[in-house]
Amino acid sequence: MNIRYRVIDYLVGTSQKEECHLVLMDRNAYYQHLDSSEKREFVIRTLVFLRSVNIYSEPGFHVSREMKILLGSAFVQITFGLRRDVLEHFKRIFIFSKPYTYKNMNAFFNGDVNPLTGSVNLSWPAVEMGFVVPTEGANLAIHEFGHCLILENRICGIIKKILHPRQLKSWEHLGLKQLVRIRRGQSVLFKRYAGTNLMELFSAALENFFEKPYAFYAENPDLYKSMCLLLKQDPRDPKRPTEFLRNLR
Numbered sequence: 352m353n354i355r356y357r358v359i360d361y362l363v364g365t366s367q368k369e370e371c372h373l374v375l376m377d378r379n380a381y382y383q384h385l386d387s388s389e390k391r392e393f394v395i396r397t398l399v400f401l402r403s404v405n406i407y408s409e410p411g412f413h414v415s416r417e418m419k420i421l422l423g424s425a426f427v428q429i430t431f432g433l434r435r436d437v438l439e440h441f442k443r444i445f446i447f448s449k450p451y452t453y454k455n456m457n458a459f460f461n462g463d464v465n466p467l468t469g470s471v472n473l474s475w476p477a478v479e480m481g482f483v484v485p486t487e488g489a490n491l492a493i494h495e496f497g498h499c500l501i502l503e504n505r506i507c508g509i510i511k512k513i514l515h516p517r518q519l520k521s522w523e524h525l526g527l528k529q530l531v532r533i534r535r536g537q538s539v540l541f542k543r544y545a546g547t548n549l550m551e552l553f554s555a556a557l558e559n560f561f562e563k564p565y566a567f568y569a570e571n572p573d574l575y576k577s578m579c580l581l582l583k584q585d586p587r588d589p590k591r592p593t594e595f596l597r598n599l600r
Contacts, residue, residue: 352392359395370395374420380485381561384589396427396436403437404444412448418475421482422446425492429500429557432583432593435513440506441499443470450474462495464526466502471495486542488559497554499509514581522577527550540570561586 352360360368371394375382382393390496400423408414424445430436441464450459451474461477464470473495481490504513526549532538533546540563545555559567560578564586568575584592 352388352395356392356395359399360391362597363395363398367398369445370416371397371420374417375424377426378417378421378482379428380482381586381589382424385592386590389591389593393424393427393431396431397423399436400426404442404542406444408446409448410473412446414446414475417449418446418479422473422492425478425481425490429493429496429582433455437502438499439511440466440469440503441471443468443522445470445472446478447472447474449476462491464495464498464502466506471499483550488555488562490558490562493561494554497557498550501550501553516579518577519545520552522574523549523580525571525574525577526556529556529571532571538570540566 375390375394375397381461382390385393397420401419404423406419406422408412411529426438427436450461451472451588460472461474462492463472465472473491477491481492500513504519529538529541530546530549530552533541533552536543538545540559541552541555543554556567556574556578560575560582564575567578568587585594586592588594
């Protein structure tokens, strides 16, 4: 744990950390498998993230502390190997009690992100299901935060880039080849929607990266390794995923 997190760990009350730990031990499979030192940092990063965003809900729908912790853990899971532990542009999260729609639209949504307002919109039942069934490669919170990472990475100046430019370019090169396979129906792992564009592929890849790492590696080892380099972690080592280099073979 770096000095910054050690200081925060010292300043944050024991009860807050214990509450976060208990929620994650009950609800987040990624966290459950981490060793004790990794768990300690994960808790601190989750609390840091929650302090950096404003979470709202529709009238009459209460978002509990447990729900907030679970939601925050999705972002921490993605960025656990990276230096960035908060979003700087997407600061507002809206939680709905069910799928929602927009004025003059017939379609209903479980989640979307709006770069103009800096908001992330999520249907709670769909978010929760992603943690109830953590092996299906379908986690809405991870998916939408994946969009946030790509969009914010485009907005940020070179110094504040979340993802390393050269490694992201390498991933995009491999991703374009994967898009072709998906569109031709040659992917067993990725659904057709993942073939829409690179942004959708990235979010779908994140879901499979964390929930089906061995299947992902078996189908496309080069793309999987590229994800490891980009995110600085390898979920095939569930105890210490950020020690990823030893697994890249």
